[in-house]
Amino acid sequence: MNNTLYEFGMVGLGVMGRNLALNMADHGVAVIGLDLDPEKAGALETEAGAGKPVRGTTSAEEFVKSIRRPRALMLLVPAGKPVDMVIASLLPLLEPGDIIVDGGNSYFPDTDRRVTELAEKGIHFFGMGISGGEKGARFGPSMMPGGNREAYERLRPTFEAVAAKVNGEPCVTYLGNGSAGNYVKMVHNGIEYGIMQLIAETYDLLKRGLNFSDEELQAVFEQWNQTELQSFLIEITGEILKKEDEVTGKRLVSVISDRARSKGTGKWTSQNAMDLQAPVPSIDMAVLMRDMSKYKEERVEAAKLLPNHTLGASTVAQRDELVNHLRNAFYFAMVSTYAQGMAQLRLASEAYNYGLQLQEVAKIWRGGCIIRAVCLEDFRQAYDKNPELPNLLLDPKIGKDLLDRQQDIRSILKLAIDKGMPMPAFMASLSYFDAYRSETLPTNLIQAQRDYFGAHTYERIDQEGLFHTQWS
Template sequence: MKDLQYEFGMVGLGVMGRNLMLNIADHDFSVIGLDLDPEKAAAVESEAGESKAVRGTTSAEEFVRALRKPRALLLLVPAGKPVDAVIASLVPLLEPGDIVIDGGNSYFPDTDRRVVELAEKGIHFFGMGISGGEKGARFGPSMMPGGNREAYERLRPVFEAIAAKVNGEPCVTYLGNGSAGNYVKMVHNGIEYGVMQLISEAYDFMKRGAGLSDEELQRVFQDWNQSELQSFLIEITGAILNQKDEVTGQYLVSVISDVARSKGTGKWTSQNAMDLQVPVPSIDMAVLMRDMSKYKEERVEAAKALPNNTLQEPINESRQELVDQVRNAFYFAMLATYAQGLAQLKVASEAYDYGLQLQDVAKIWRGGCIIRAACLTDIRAAYERKPTLPNLLLDPKIGEDLLERQGDLRHVLKMAIDRGIPMPVFMASLTYFDAYRTETLPTNLIQAQRDYFGAHTYERIDQPGTFHTQWN
């Protein structure tokens, strides 16, 4: 076994790295793992049982020596300085033509820097987003690689084998140059923020506004997962709402703190969208609401000082009618959130020369990843019909779906406003839709104001050029 040339290498044998190694071995590729912790190196061999295709080591020299050339090794270590530290330790042992892949949620400018630094040594660097969590890593994730197209051919057989499959198609493809993979994963996570917040807002409205019981809410989300809303996040919401707490006997979700954490990828999506001047209000608002959740003590004080006396306003609809309205509202807002993220990807692809094909992005998001959803089949079809589509809202089928459901979204929001129930991502999604389809926005007045106080000039609609007025 010491002389076996391993097809693939894994650096970092935590839960994700270990599961990916076992996944690779299941598909008849030999794989060697490197970790400084001897217990982790030994554990992966133990989990593999009698398989001779899996090996763990704590020696970087042994690890590199055992890989077949050109070497392909995937780093699964925390983003930031740890990635640079691992690269620095391995590069002296590597040779031109070898491929280093970062499988963490690295910020895309860091990936661009590493691509340049390693290219100077003849080494290919890939940033690859991986989505699907622990289970996905073991049985089939969605993977988003970006880097050198020719070098990708060395990786493709392994990646296509271990990826999730939808109708026989692997949920992985070459996405584009440089940091394209990390960028697509960043926007994936931004959309994830938006959809998770939408689910929580729908849950809150039906629970506090309409008075649905925990059992009724569980059935709602289970039913929704059999509809056009079918998705991983809706599926797990139904399971979460059914979980009882072993300590109190209550439903577990009712004893979980409402102070939400985040790792920053949603914020990165919003920040870069602002840099590119791409509006993504649903994602922005989802990030903001996680920030709002952290002000727990102030919210408790405000709830006493500024009581909500409108919650008990009667709702005239039947329970089923109300649930159907919320379902349509959710579908509208979810599509609008995807549209914003994909519009950002289109602009970013042009700005950063990624060469993204959005139909491919939709294809690999259909399985394995956290935002996988039935609607991605229609989204993929929209970009196949028109690859240059500037915004998903302009696709005839998507547009028709939104127009059919907008009435229910407006009605649900009116009921929420009347009862003081915040639904900011639903509202932002509707505002995005209404603003995008408004031929003349009132920003002409803003242009006039800027010229008035700062002589910033403006453009006219009846003749070319820039103009300034002495307003007084």
């Protein structure tokens, strides 16, 4: 094997890098891995099994020389400075035409910088989002590459071989120029934040608001995964709620701290959405609620000082009806969240010249990724019918689905308000829908206020131009 020219190189043999390399080997792609840890480098061949076209090394020189030209190599190292450090170490060994793919969650402006810097040296740089976690990397992720279109052809056969498949179609495609891949993955993660918060709010209403038992809670999510809510996140929620803690014998989720952590991609989505003037309130609230979770000590004190006496169980008959309303409410809020994220992608594509095709984005999210769900096929069809669709809510079928369910989310939110239950992502999802379909918003008053205190001027509905009034 030492004299083999490998098809692909993998830098970083941690969990994701190792599993993706093994996935490539399983599909007959000859892959060589590079890691400074001799144990990780040596374990790659052993884990792949005899006869697989895979090898590990600790030598950067050997690694680069072993990849066929133009070389294609992927970095799976922590985002930020480690990416720049690895690029700097490999660059003297590379040649014009070679391709570096960053498979981590890099912030998209960093990717744009690297694309420009490496292009000056004749090296193609790709930022590629990978979704699916450890299992997805091993058996088929969703992959979101962006960069030079012609150079992608060198990568395409390998990526299509290892990606998840839906109806035989690989969950990977060329997305667009520059940082398009990292940007799409960032918004993917923002939508992920939103849906996870919606699930958490659903769980909270059922558990604290309606006193559902652990068994009843688990059954709800397991049943919902057989409906139009079928998705990876609903599926794993049902599995999580089954798991017992080996120490206490309780359901494991009940002994897990409610201080949530994050790595920043949700925050980046919200921050950039504000730059683009793309409203994504459900994602914003999901980010804010993770922040709120960190104030545990203050929340404990507030619970004593500001007690909630409205929590309690409902009758069984009411529960059954409420679960049905809640299922429809969740569908409404979930679709609203997807619509916000996809609308942000459309605006970003125009602002950053990505050339995104949203039907292709929906298509590759149908399998392998964390936000995969059966409703993504409806989204793909909507964009296939109208590639210029500005918002999923304007698709007749999707719009009707939400109209049919709007009373359900309103009744659930009324219940939550009466019980003092926080459901901000649900509320934001409904408010987005109501605002988007409002022909007239009260921002005329805001325009008048701005002109009153700051002479910022305003526009009129009956004349062109900008106007200022002496209000007092």
